Amino acid sequence: MIYKETGQFKSTYESDHSIFPLIQDKIAFNILMLVAFLVVPFFIDSYWEKAILIPFLIYSMAAIGLNILTGYCGQVSLGTGGFMAVGAFATYKIMTFFPELNIMIIVLLSGVITAFVGILFGLPSLRIKGFYLAVATLASQFFIIWLFNKVPWFYNYSDTGQITVSERTMFGVAVTGANAPPYATYLFCLILVIILGFAAKNMIRSKIGRSWMAIRDMDIAAEIIGVPPLKTKLSAFAISSFYIGIAGSLYFAVYLGALEVTESFDIMAISFPVLFMIIIGGLGSMLGSFLGAAFIVLLPIFLKNVMVDLIGLSAVTAKHFEITIWGLLMVVFLILEPHGLARLWSIAKEKLRKWPFPY
């Protein structure tokens, strides 16, 4: 009953091809947007900002990026951390060179720079596939981190090797730096995620997205219907890296404020968690990118609340348990629902079409 699609007729191909073909989805999305823009900013405090909402938005952005490359174009990548580091350091360098530049432009420029780096490291994908490509991208991860450690120019010759953000404003309100109010950083990330999320969805449902999926599913057949493999794969690397670069830029400028490359963009800190996000959320699903990011961000908080506050374990023990449970869930998930949370949602939707009167 809730998801009843009876009576919703589409009379043009445009409306049939819209992002939310069902009126229920459209309403749900609009309500969510109203809450996100009109309710949350008034109640957000720094705990919600730093622990939940900002990481969720930034990881969503990274997950969208990786999903474009891995979920839609089928090129497995373990270099997410490296590409996020490129975004972060690009932001830092642009900030030092152009002190007057608007933060929005800085973030977008960092994305563009990362896109070019992505193209460079995407070149091997023409020759190698699958696990071998994963190893090649792993090399890029280690190389990039090493580079940012070894060449002092990138961190402006600071003694600690740390990079620190300076304060930047949008419409007179600080969005980066220590004085940025929670609602400002939140809205800044939210707007970027929504705009770029729609852009990604639009690309996926038009020509370029279908080329990516064609390459993913059967590259030989794709070539024969006229999809150029090199160009298509590189475009996926470029656009994916653009999103990941922006995620890295936000991670540095808005979220952490100051960071050290090895610690923050390590493979265990970024690359694997983001890969888990898209696997748990659902490969090749936009909704999956968000669900996966929410799952990975919320799970540790939830587990900590339950184990430390409810059961009364010590923080250290809880941390150990957390990692164990995390790994266990991952395995269980892969066995029970390899297509991720997005598939669970579509199954639920299927049930809701008739619920509560199935027959």
Added chain:
Amino acid sequence: MSLTKIQSIPYGKEVIKIKNISLAFGGVKALTDVSFEVKKGEVFAIIGPNGAGKSSMLNVINGFYKPTSGQINFAGEDRKEMIPEFAAKSGIARTFQNIALFKGMSTLDNLMTGRLLKQKQNFLMQALYFGPVQKEEAYHRDKVERVIDFLDLQAIRRTPVGSLPYGLQKRVELGRALAMEPEILLLDEPMAGMNVEEKQDMSRFVLTANDEFKTTIVLIEHDMSVVMDISDRIVVLDYGKKIGEGKPSEILKNKAVIDAYLGVAD
């Protein structure tokens, strides 16, 4: 060699001339000195026992294999380097012996990939998705819906093709090739593994495509009754060599062909 060049050739004239094509993989000779011509608008069949080099021939025609020697004259022009992308651009579409569909995508999306070469908007426009992009999508959707109507695929429009039965997958693959609006359609065993009804349906689709869209069809098929019924001319290959060419009635009487298929009495 361009699409317009093929289009300018009158029906009944040669559109592909295969001249002394040889193809070898190391020491294995897949094709030896094969020559034949395909005329525009006809249904042309390539037959032969297993391993005769039929699929290799199709792969040479659409640029997937590079012939070791020989020339392919295409729409009156000897062609040099050929890659599949150019073949697609010059109006050659094909289907595969083992279905090569995009399994994760729906039937509709699979057919829409056939329109990729005709979509011109760049990715930034696609990301913004307004006016021109929307119009272009709708235009190509309309073309694809015609193919869906033609092949009776309405009911499975949204189904991921990976979950479809074999016969339907074959039909979707034909649909994807037809969505390209090809001048020349290469079909590699379109009826393999089908029952009689499915074969009849498929033959009907192939003949209608040939008749209504004036598509030149080159097909490989093992079912002789189908081949003899629907093709205008036939070439027979055996061990990579051409052993016969002509109308179905001539092929049926050809001594070399009968020997190749049935063996020779000592």
